[in-house]
Amino acid sequence: MQNYINQLIQDFNLAEDDPVEEFEAAMLEIKESKPIPAESILGVSYEELPPADRMTTEQTQCLLEAMLNALSAKGTSVCFPGNGVPVALAYSELREQFKKGFHTMPGWTIDFCSGWCPDCAFADYCTSKDDTWTTEELEAERRLQAGDQ
DSSP states (O other), X not given: OHHHHHHHHHHHHHHHHSSSHHHHHHHHHHHHSOOBOHHHHHSOOGGGSOOGGGSOHHHXXXXXXXXXXXXXHTTEEEOOOSSSOOHHXXXXXXXXXXXXXXXXXXXXXXXXXXXXXXXXXXXXXXXXXGGTOOHHHHHHHHHHHHTOO
């Protein structure tokens, strides 16, 4: 039994030698690949999705849930950053993703976070930004980007 245990430990040690190379290579391949059109994956294109302002809140909620369920069935999770995100905002941002297309692989997560808070649609609902931005700094950067100095 000890020989077997020793062999298992050696196998784990080999995996430990270069723990992230395969993962990094896979992520780089995905990043450099073109997204797959939404219609190819989900059977619905961006153009078929009505803007949020043309639906009731209930209609928007139902359509958003259907979109999330379909993506989940394809192995893609969606996480909206923040608390109390309005349904219309969540729907509109996910709808924009339909325009761009999707990277698909089991376990893929769309979190809408680029790491740059000033132009984030969810910044007013996200508490993660509070770790690096004060309200004043965020507003000043937004004004600067808009050209309002």
